[in-house]
Amino acid sequence: MADTASISSKTPVTVLTGYLGAGKTTLLNRILSENHGQKYAVIVNEFGEIGIDNDLIVGADEEVFEMNNGCVCCTVRGDLIRILQGLMRRKGKFDAIIVETTGLADPGPVAQTFFVDEDVKAKTYLDSVTALVDAKHFKSALDADRVVKEQIAFADQVILNKTDLVTPEELNEVEARIRGLNPLATIQRAERSGVDIKSLLNQHRFDLSKMDGIANHDDHGPDCADDCGHDYHYDHSHHHHDHNPAHGEAGHVHDEHCGHDHHHHDHGHAHDHGHINPIHDNEIRSVSLSSDKPLDGVRFTKWIDQLLAAKGPDILRAKGIIDVAGEDKRLVFQAVHMILEGELQAPWKDSENRFSRAVFIGRHLDEVALRAGFEACIKV
Numbered sequence: 001m002a003d004t005a006s007i008s009s010k011t012p013v014t015v016l017t018g019y020l021g022a023g024k025t026t027l028l029n030r031i032l033s034e035n036h037g038q039k040y041a042v043i044v045n046e047f048g049e050i051g052i053d054n055d056l057i058v059g060a061d062e063e064v065f066e067m068n069n070g071c072v073c074c075t076v077r078g079d080l081i082r083i084l085q086g087l088m089r090r091k092g093k094f095d096a097i098i099v100e101t102t103g104l105a106d107p108g109p110v111a112q113t114f115f116v117d118e119d120v121k122a123k124t125y126l127d128s129v130t131a132l133v134d135a136k137h138f139k140s141a142l143d144a145d146r147v148v149k150e151q152i153a154f155a156d157q158v159i160l161n162k163t164d165l166v167t168p169e170e171l172n173e174v175e176a177r178i179r180g181l182n183p184l185a186t187i188q189r190a191e192r193s194g195v196d197i198k199s200l201l202n203q204h205r206f207d208l209s210k211m212d213g214i215a216n217h218d219d220h221g222p223d224c225a226d227d228c229g230h231d232y233h234y235d236h237s238h239h240h241h242d243h244n245p246a247h248g249e250a251g252h253v254h255d256e257h258c259g260h261d262h263h264h265h266d267h268g269h270a271h272d273h274g275h276i277n278p279i280h281d282n283e284i285r286s287v288s289l290s291s292d293k294p295l296d297g298v299r300f301t302k303w304i305d306q307l308l309a310a311k312g313p314d315i316l317r318a319k320g321i322i323d324v325a326g327e328d329k330r331l332v333f334q335a336v337h338m339i340l341e342g343e344l345q346a347p348w349k350d351s352e353n354r355f356s357r358a359v360f361i362g363r364h365l366d367e368v369a370l371r372a373g374f375e376a377c378i379k380v
């Protein structure tokens, strides 16, 4: 149980994203002023913002650290590491950290920081990427800026805010659109970012032990309740890759998808077979693969390694639970771009129907090839 102990001694970090005006400041203000018994250190990115944000947060008597740089996508990681290190020297003064990204930020590099930097990894863990969505302006923002899709694609949980400004029909439509982009995230509706703070933070969304909800994603996403997975006993055969040598360099996470379109694909998928992606989004989408037959562990590992090495820049998030032939425990994995984490855990119960399921969220996903690759791993 060593890892369980160490996870609990690490400080949880919530990365908060959301397009301009979605309600991030409103939410932060709630987090910092409501009486929930927790102390949060907040890292605010100043980019494009004005002083009032500061006043709000400082006034709430919390620790505030700012990142003063322009391009979050390429350069914030070094700053973030430094700020996190500074914060961790004051460990004990707060229970959790919230990183607010700018409305224009690609959450990828920020999320990757928590898997790449050894020091950060040793002291903190990414609890969730939480995206705020402005129900009223979502559709126009989607058209205006690709980062909106990235924020949704990366999110573990979405707060669908400003519900007061749209009709129930419009709200359902926006929610379906979000669900089409990301079948895994939980979605909470809110007015003035009024969600239950306790339900928002400390959810362990990146914790491999809490991914059982993926099994239910066809319905509602991984609605991992608090009691999900608490009793698991791990085997801790932790498997952690960084396929891109460039990522190994300290303070540098400029990956290929860093804000610039280097990738030219033939757009062969005019026809969208995605059964969980009811509304066509020509770029970012999700593909869900499943099988009730066990997979060959060696073949699957090789496939996912090669897939992420080749397509990592396009794959924003992936999660899965795999029934490995001859293995009593389920293999659980998740990836952020090329960074893959997987471990064996939670033995299948005798009464349980075993299954394998993998969900990929990304751009230019070739569903036919993904499906063929996955199915080739089925143990014959």
Ligand SMILES: Nc1nc2c(ncn2[C@@H]2O[C@H](COP(=O)(O)OP(=O)(O)OP(=O)(O)O)[C@@H](O)[C@H]2O)c(=O)[nH]1
Binding pocket: 018, 019, 020, 021, 022, 023, 024, 025, 026, 027, 049, 102, 103, 161, 162, 163, 164, 165, 190, 191, 192, 193
């Ligand atoms: N009607 C309505 N207005 C809201 C709601 N939530 C936030 N607002 C308002 O929307 C505006 C933008 O909210 P902020 O919390 O500043 O949004 P933000 O994401 O921090 O915005 P940026 O800092 O520009 O990225 C503010 O005037 C809020 O008062 C809501 O649920 N309904």
